[in-house]
Amino acid sequence: MATSLVILGDNAARITVKVNPNMTILNVLELACTKWKVDSNNYDLKYHNKILDTTSLIRFTNIANNALLELVPVAKSRINSPVGIWLQLEDGSRLTGEFTPNQSLWDVIQSILKENAANYDSPAIIYTRMEIIGKEQLQKKSLKDIGLVGGKALLRLLNKSESVEQAHVYVPPERKPKIEESSQRLGHRERSPIDQSNNLGNLEKLKEEVQQNQETTDINIPPKTEAIDTCATNKTIENKDKKNKKDINPKLSDEDLNNFKSTIKYLDERETLLFDMMDGTFVTYKDEGDDFYEPTVKDVTLVMRDLKSYRSQLEDGQLCTNAMRVLQKTQNQLNLLYQYKKCIVRVHFPNRLVLQSVFKSTENVSDVISFLRKYLVDGSMEFHLFTAPPKIILNPEETLLECGCVPSAMVHFSSMTESDHLKPELREKIVSANQASIAAYLVRKERAKNSKTTSNEVPHDEAQQNPGPSRKSNQEIKQKPKWFKP
Incomplete structure (x- = not known):
C-alpha cells in the first residue's frame, strides 16, 4: 500500500507527497499543485502512460509505494459540476x-x-x-x-456511534527498529568506549524491567565492568517479550474449542452461519518512517537467493508443452482434492452480510446457487456469483475445485434488484465475525486431522492385490519374434 508518492513536475522537479489509502487522486493532485503554487484544475496525474481518475482512491489504483507520477497539463480546464x-x-x-x-x-x-x-x-x-x-x-x-x-x-x-473500546478490533503491532550486527556493516572490530557505555545503558534498562516484572527474576545479569555484546542483550529482551506475549494470549485447548462449537447455533446441517462483515473490521492505519523501506543486508541476501533460484529454474528447467501444462494442472487439482474433501465458501451480499457454509470440493457452483435460494426472499430470482479482483463470473457447470474455491473462497452475490435479498428473519440469527472465524478454524482443524489419519494408513491389501511388475521368465526371453530371421 502506497504511503508516499513522488510527483514529477514540468521543469523536471520532483517532490514527495505523503498519502494514505483513503485519499483520492484529487487530494494528491491538490497537494502537489499547492507546493508548486499552480492551479490544480489545469493538471492531471499520469502513471505508466495512463491518466488517473481523480475520483478514485489510492487503495484501488494499484500504485506502489514511492511510485513516480507525472504532472501533465490538461487540454481543457477542469470545472466542478453538480x-x-x-x-x-x-x-x-x-x-x-x-x-x-x-x-x-x-x-x-x-x-x-x-x-x-x-x-x-x-x-x-x-x-x-x-x-x-x-x-x-x-x-x-x-x-x-x-x-x-x-x-x-x-x-x-x-x-453508528464510534465507541472507544470495540470488539475484535485489529491494532497493528508497533514496529521494532531494525538492528544490524556490527560485523555485517563494518566487519569485526574492537568496541569503542562509547559502544561499551551504550551496552551498560541497555543493561541498566533491562535490570529495571526485570525488577518490575517478578516473573522474569531468573535472568542472570552480568556485572557492569564486563563488556556485554549488544546482540546478546537484544536476544534477552526478545525472549522476555515472547514470554509475556504467551502469558497474555494463551492457546485454546481442544476442549474449549469443542465447547465453543456447541454454543454456536448453525442455520442448517452444512454448518451455515450469517455474520456482518463490518463487525470488528476497523483498522487504524499508521504511516511508517522512511527507514522502514531501506533495505538491509539480510533483505538483499534474500532477494539474491530468490533471483538465483529463479534463474536456475529458467536455465535448467524442462520446456513444457500445452499437454504437459494441462497434465500438471490436473495433478494439482487431484492433490487438492485428496487433501481437502471439504471447502469453506463465504457469500458476500451487497448489504455487507456474509453467509458462510461448508461444501464438498466436488460439488458444482449450481449446488451453491440452489443452496442460496432457500435463504432468499424471492427464491426464483436470477442472480450470479463472481470472485474479485479481477471479476470472474463462476460457471454453474464447473465444480468448486475447478473454479479455484478450494480450500476456501469469498464469492460475491450479484443480481438486478437492489433491495435486501436475504429473508428478514435471518437477521435475528446473525453471529459475530469472531464466532464465524472460529467455526471456520474448527472445520480446517477437523479436515487436517482427517488428512493425517488417511495418510498414516498403509494399504496392505492393495499392495497384495496389485503387485509390481514381475520379471519376464527365461522362456519368454528365449522366444524369438516372428520377424527375426537369422
Whole structure:
C-alpha cells in the first residue's frame, strides 16, 4: 500500500507527497499543485502512460509505494459540476438531490432529510471503504474531499456511534527498529568506549524491567565492568517479550474449542452461519518512517537467493508443452482434492452480510446457487456469483475445485434488484465475525486431522492385490519374434 508518492513536475522537479489509502487522486493532485503554487484544475496525474481518475482512491489504483507520477497539463480546464447524490437509509429507501462539490456532507444530510436529520444521534456516511462518523467530521468533509466533483454517487447513512473500546478490533503491532550486527556493516572490530557505555545503558534498562516484572527474576545479569555484546542483550529482551506475549494470549485447548462449537447455533446441517462483515473490521492505519523501506543486508541476501533460484529454474528447467501444462494442472487439482474433501465458501451480499457454509470440493457452483435460494426472499430470482479482483463470473457447470474455491473462497452475490435479498428473519440469527472465524478454524482443524489419519494408513491389501511388475521368465526371453530371421 502506497504511503508516499513522488510527483514529477514540468521543469523536471520532483517532490514527495505523503498519502494514505483513503485519499483520492484529487487530494494528491491538490497537494502537489499547492507546493508548486499552480492551479490544480489545469493538471492531471499520469502513471505508466495512463491518466488517473481523480475520483478514485489510492487503495484501488494499484500504485506502489514511492511510485513516480507525472504532472501533465490538461487540454481543457477542469470545472466542478453538480453532483447527483443518492442517500440510502437504514431501511433501504433512497433519497436524491443535487449538490455542489464544495458542500459538506452534513449539508447534504440536512437538505435531503430536513427535519428527520435530528433523529440521528451519531450519523455516519459510508462511501466505498471510507467511513465518516459524527456530526463534526461530516461538517469538515466536503463532497470534493471524498472525490466527488461530478457525476452521480450512492452514500449510505447509518446511525453508528464510534465507541472507544470495540470488539475484535485489529491494532497493528508497533514496529521494532531494525538492528544490524556490527560485523555485517563494518566487519569485526574492537568496541569503542562509547559502544561499551551504550551496552551498560541497555543493561541498566533491562535490570529495571526485570525488577518490575517478578516473573522474569531468573535472568542472570552480568556485572557492569564486563563488556556485554549488544546482540546478546537484544536476544534477552526478545525472549522476555515472547514470554509475556504467551502469558497474555494463551492457546485454546481442544476442549474449549469443542465447547465453543456447541454454543454456536448453525442455520442448517452444512454448518451455515450469517455474520456482518463490518463487525470488528476497523483498522487504524499508521504511516511508517522512511527507514522502514531501506533495505538491509539480510533483505538483499534474500532477494539474491530468490533471483538465483529463479534463474536456475529458467536455465535448467524442462520446456513444457500445452499437454504437459494441462497434465500438471490436473495433478494439482487431484492433490487438492485428496487433501481437502471439504471447502469453506463465504457469500458476500451487497448489504455487507456474509453467509458462510461448508461444501464438498466436488460439488458444482449450481449446488451453491440452489443452496442460496432457500435463504432468499424471492427464491426464483436470477442472480450470479463472481470472485474479485479481477471479476470472474463462476460457471454453474464447473465444480468448486475447478473454479479455484478450494480450500476456501469469498464469492460475491450479484443480481438486478437492489433491495435486501436475504429473508428478514435471518437477521435475528446473525453471529459475530469472531464466532464465524472460529467455526471456520474448527472445520480446517477437523479436515487436517482427517488428512493425517488417511495418510498414516498403509494399504496392505492393495499392495497384495496389485503387485509390481514381475520379471519376464527365461522362456519368454528365449522366444524369438516372428520377424527375426537369422
